[in-house]
Every structure is written in C-alpha cells, then in structure tokens.
Amino acid sequence: MSTNHNAESVSPTPGTAEKTASAAVLSLPEFENISVSFADQIAHVVLNRPEKRNAMNKAFWVEFPSAINAISESAAARVIVVSSTGKHFSAGMDLSVFAEAGSSFMRGDQDPYIHAEAFRHHLHLLQETFSCLYNARQPVLAAIQGGAIGAGVDLSSACDMRYCTEDAFFTIQEVNIGMVADVGTFPRVTRQLPDGLLRELAYTGRKLEAAEALACGFVNKVFEDHKSMLDAVMAVARQIAVNSPLAVSSSKHVMNYAADHSTEDTLRYLQALNAGILAPHHMMESAAAKMQQRAPVYPDLKALNGPWNE
Numbered sequence: 443m444s445t446n447h448n449a450e451s452v453s454p455t456p457g458t459a460e461k462t463a464s465a466a467v468l469s470l471p472e473f474e475n476i477s478v479s480f481a482d483q484i485a486h487v488v489l490n491r492p493e494k495r496n497a498m499n500k501a502f503w504v505e506f507p508s509a510i511n512a513i514s515e516s517a518a519a520r521v522i523v524v525s526s527t528g529k530h531f532s533a534g535m536d537l538s539v540f541a542e543a544g545s546s547f548m549r550g551d552q553d554p555y556i557h558a559e560a561f562r563h564h565l566h567l568l569q570e571t572f573s574c575l576y577n578a579r580q581p582v583l584a585a586i587q588g589g590a591i592g593a594g595v596d597l598s599s600a601c602d603m604r605y606c607t608e609d610a611f612f613t614i615q616e617v618n619i620g621m622v623a624d625v626g627t628f629p630r631v632t633r634q635l636p637d638g639l640l641r642e643l644a645y646t647g648r649k650l651e652a653a654e655a656l657a658c659g660f661v662n663k664v665f666e667d668h669k670s671m672l673d674a675v676m677a678v679a680r681q682i683a684v685n686s687p688l689a690v691s692s693s694k695h696v697m698n699y700a701a702d703h704s705t706e707d708t709l710r711y712l713q714a715l716n717a718g719i720l721a722p723h724h725m726m727e728s729a730a731a732k733m734q735q736r737a738p739v740y741p742d743l744k745a746l747n748g749p750w751n752e
Contacts, residue, residue, distance in 0.1 A: 634660055
C-alpha cells in the first residue's frame, strides 16, 4: 500500500506568503494505487503500483478520480502533475478487471439487453476517471516513462501537456485484444495527432515511440531519464503556479470550449466570459510586480462546496 503525504497545507508560491491567505488544506484517505503530495502550489499525483507495471485495478478507477476531483474542487493547488513509478507509466487496465467484466458478460442468467444498459453507465464511470483531468480547474501535466499502454493513453491524452523519457512509447492496445478503445483515446487524440497517423496506430496497435511522439507534437519534450524529466516538468509547473490562478484556469476552460465549438462561438463566449471575470486589479498587480522585480501575488481560486458553494 502506498503512503499518502497529503494532509498538509500547500506551500505558497515564493514571495506570496505575507499577502495571501493560506491555501486550502486537503485531507485525503490512504490510497492503494496512488500517492498524493503538495509543494510549491503543485499537487503531485503518482501512480504507485510498479510491481504490476502500474496496471489499473478496480481500486484505481475509484481512487484516481476521487483524488483529482478533490484537488480540483478544493483549489488546494494551482497545478497538477501526474507521474508514475517503476519501468512503465502504466500497462493499462489490469487483466483482473477485464476478466471480471468478461465473466459478467458471459453469464447466462440475465437479459443481455438489460445488462447492456447497465454497462453503458459503467462505461461512463470509467470514462469519467480520465475526463476529470480534462475538466479539472487546474492544468494537468503528465510525466511519462516507459510504456503508456491502453488506458495509459486514455490518461495521458486527457492531460493538458505530456512530457516523456527517451524510452517512452504509447500504444492503443485495445485493437490488439479485439476491442475498440472506449475510455477517451479517440475523442481526444483525434485533436492531438494527424488523422492518418492516429488511424495507423489504432488499426495496427503498434507503438508510438518517444521521438515520433515529439515530432508529431503529441509530447512537448523528451528527456534522457525519469529524474531529468520530472525536474523539468516540476519547473514548468512552478512557472504556471506563479501566474494568476483565475487567468490560468479560465484559459484552460476557454481552450477546452474552443475544441468543441466554432471560432465564432468561442469568440462570442469570450465576450461574455471576460465581461464577468476580467480583473483589473490582477492586471495591475502583474504590472506592479514586474516594476518592483518581485513575484506577483494573486488570490487562489475559491474552494467549491457542492451546489451551494458556501
């Protein structure tokens, strides 16, 4: 069982301690498959099942979205970094989960159409495991070593940015086991890879190696080893954390909106959005910080508390 270093206050960005209220304190349970830690306004979520190549067992599909949603809603961090342990980022869904699903399908004591309707809802929950990354209020950076296979591609494609080591590879594994990828790869990777290349990967099940992933823009940068990658990813995360959380979160929101809407729709949406959230005092703080050669001080996002948001 992995150790969770999570019931601690998020450290404020350097230069902000005296002028901002303490960041939210987030208490999380002990997790079986992941660990969560906080530093420098960054939440670091680590897949921590290296002896099983970080395969995603039943507990993972509950723990991972629970942690990501808690971080997002609490505003306990300004950036989320997802990394892994061991040789591979993730081997995808654990075989035990496939076996249980197959056993359920093969049972002859239930109406297959009633079962299919229930399975649709089950699949929705699996999809939400990674959609929470895409929908998080904070940017999510993925640091990937070794293989990101099957659901490992679903996870990484839902992140805002991807970084990897030289030995990394990505495989749409589902075609190799006789099924269609259904947890998020296709609706997201169609916007991240050239159409012909995606189709080749989806139809053949071959590996997308790190160098090719960089050349086609699927990853931002490739590193020699895991340590240098994680150091660099954390440096990017710290750069993001210095900026206005309102501006960063809203920028993510608008880019996600634009992915599913026309240019004209997005421009009109921006008119309404900025009419409500454009913050002159944040802009003045940014200018003052540059003139005074100090770190800017911005308020953190407000923690969400259900529909009443108290």
